[in-house]
Amino acid sequence: MGFLARARVKSPWILHYCTGGCNGCDIEILACLTPLYDVERFGILNIGNPKHADILMITGPVNWRSRHVLRNLYEQTPDPKVVIAIGVCAATGGVFHNCYNVLGGVDKVVPVDVYVRGCAARPEAIIDGVVMALQKLEAKKSGGVSYAAGAR
Amino acid sequence: MTWPIIVAVAAVLLAPLVGGLLRGLDRKITARLQGRIGPPVVQPFYDFGKLVGKSRVVSSKASMAWAWSYFLLTLTAFTLFFMGQDLLVVFLILAFAGGSLAFGALSARSPYARFGANRELLQILACEPILLLAAVAVYFQTGKFTVCSILEANQPLLPYLPLVFVAVLIVLGIKMRKSPFDIAASEHAHQELVRGVYTEYSGRFLALMELTHWYKIVLLLAFIALFWAQPLWVGVLIALGAYFLELWLDNIAARLRWSWMLGVSWSLGVGFVVVNLVLLSVVV
Numbered sequence: 508m509g510f511l512a513r514a515r516v517k518s519p520w521i522l523h524y525c526t527g528g529c530n531g532c533d534i535e536i537l538a539c540l541t542p543l544y545d546v547e548r549f550g551i552l553n554i555g556n557p558k559h560a561d562i563l564m565i566t567g568p569v570n571w572r573s574r575h576v577l578r579n580l581y582e583q584t585p586d587p588k589v590v591i592a593i594g595v596c597a598a599t600g601g602v603f604h605n606c607y608n609v610l611g612g613v614d615k616v617v618p619v620d621v622y623v624r625g626c627a628a629r630p631e632a633i634i635d636g637v638v639m640a641l642q643k644l645e646a647k648k649s650g651g652v653s654y655a656a657g658a659r
Numbered sequence: 660m661t662w663p664i665i666v667a668v669a670a671v672l673l674a675p676l677v678g679g680l681l682r683g684l685d686r687k688i689t690a691r692l693q694g695r696i697g698p699p700v701v702q703p704f705y706d707f708g709k710l711v712g713k714s715r716v717v718s719s720k721a722s723m724a725w726a727w728s729y730f731l732l733t734l735t736a737f738t739l740f741f742m743g744q745d746l747l748v749v750f751l752i753l754a755f756a757g758g759s760l761a762f763g764a765l766s767a768r769s770p771y772a773r774f775g776a777n778r779e780l781l782q783i784l785a786c787e788p789i790l791l792l793a794a795v796a797v798y799f800q801t802g803k804f805t806v807c808s809i810l811e812a813n814q815p816l817l818p819y820l821p822l823v824f825v826a827v828l829i830v831l832g833i834k835m836r837k838s839p840f841d842i843a844a845s846e847h848a849h850q851e852l853v854r855g856v857y858t859e860y861s862g863r864f865l866a867l868m869e870l871t872h873w874y875k876i877v878l879l880l881a882f883i884a885l886f887w888a889q890p891l892w893v894g895v896l897i898a899l900g901a902y903f904l905e906l907w908l909d910n911i912a913a914r915l916r917w918s919w920m921l922g923v924s925w926s927l928g929v930g931f932v933v934v935n936l937v938l939l940s941v942v943v
Binding site for chain 1: 686690693694695696697698699702704705706707708709711712713714715716718853854857858859860861862865
């Protein structure tokens with residue numbers, strides 16, 4: 508593995524956005540940064556700027572308001588990037604399923620690479636999700652992953 | 660005339676290595692102080708490599724030109740310093756480099772970058788009087804403004820300029836973007852105003868910012884090392900001590916408001932230098 512490819516895996520910066528869930532998963536994401544889990548060991552930083560991010564961690568079922576923000580954040584993040592949907596809300600809408608005000612899942616707005624299950628998702632599961640996302644990030648750069656035409 | 664050029668070229672080549680490792684140590688020590696394990700020491704190089712490999716996103720062409728100006732001016736100041744040239748010129752070029760960073764942030768229509776730029780200009784306002792007066796203090800002691808004159812002097816500066824040294828430590832904190840002075844942007848990934856002056860830069864331009872920051876840190880630490888240049892290794896130890904003092908301060912201090920920063924640097928910083936100059940001219 509060349510230095511650049513290695514660097515990409517060793518330095519994932521995360522942007523975290525809640526699209527309207529209960530904030531349970533958000534608290535678990537932030538728990539990953541605490542001394543108990545300390546994801547900075549792996550070079551993971553929680554960064555507040557989509558232009559600096561590599562991994563988008565999205566929680567919540569995506570409501571009609573937040574979908575614009577989500578789309579915007581996705582487009583502002585430079586390639587290569589991966590999207591992780593955290594929690595059941597982000598996967599299918601969860602307890603908000605079929606509510607009139609939600610779209611029911613992050614993949615209704617932007618392409619999702621990794622789904623992390625749980626309500627709320629446990630920090631261990633989130634870290635696992637990031638590790639899977641990193642494999643996908645590397646595959647993406649080398650052209651191993653491509654989306655079908657018309658993929659959202 | 661060849662030796663200064665060789666030293667300068669070696670310094671330009673080695674500084675990114677030293678600066679990156681210092682940043683890595685910083686992140687490791689900060690993590691340990693917070694009860695965490697922390698990233699590997701070479702983490703800044705991984706971050707740099709990752710940023711270089713990202714796709715290009717340009718918010719405004721002008722801000723990218725200013726980013727290059729920030730890098731090249733800092734590099735110029737750095738080279739002049741290690742060639743043993745005039746400290747006044749070095750500090751003025753460094754100030755304009757900081758200005759370039761602020762103008763770059765102002766060129767993009769981003770409210771966060773704009774706030775960051777205003778604060779960066781305030782930081783320059785806080786640093787420059789101290790640095791320029793420190794150069795004057797060097798002149799009082801050695802009779803010249805040049806780096807060479809300090810190296811050729813018979814005795815170290817620190818016993819004669821202790822208060823100037825303290826004032827320069829304040830500048831080091833501001834330039835390193837450490838608490839309590841991380842006002843325009845924090846060196847860490849803290850989220851005050853998104854990312855302050857760095858908000859609109861991404862990918863390889865952010866990598867360029869980081870590289871410039873490494874040069875700047877090494878330049879300032881080298882200036883601090885000059886306070887004990889006979890022999891120079893004592894000065895290097897003092898500079899490293901100052902660096903770790905800043906890390907410790909960063910972890911125990913909260914962020915100040917910009918008005919506090921100006922108050923501290925103008926009253927305490929400039930005050931210390933002036934008192935030192937007065938004492939020097941009266942006593943010695």
